Amino acid sequence: VMRTNDCLNNWKYCVPDPNTMNNQPLGQDIVRENLRQVCLFRQLVNHSVADVWWNYVASFERDCSLPGQWATTDCGDSIIRRLGLDLTDVRACMNAAPLSVGATNDHPVIEEEMRAFADAGNPFLPTVI
16 A cells, blocks of 8 residues: 555655555655666766766665665765765756655656666666666
8 A cells, every 4th residue: 555655746656665664764765765876877877987886775775774864865965975976967867857745747767767667568666777
């Protein structure tokens, strides 16, 4: 059963809460973090250093998976800075369109990822493919 805190953009982008016992992370948090990782991956590919993305993923799992860490951008942003990367392009990508519970617009990056997943025959949550 989807709950309001599992979804963004008027129930358009949803992830069922994987841990209903303590509500961390929320589905909304997972959507945002997946978007951050897609945006970071795109930036790194543009600079021919895509392998650094794995450093981010490992660091996020280690440093940001504690309750309360998911709901803020601070932890992910601090890892990006610690890796010596510029947040400007990542934030611009993430902010390409509003992403909130009440927003009614499409987010172009999420839509592109969802199309790529559908074209690949994968019905699951978009992430970097």
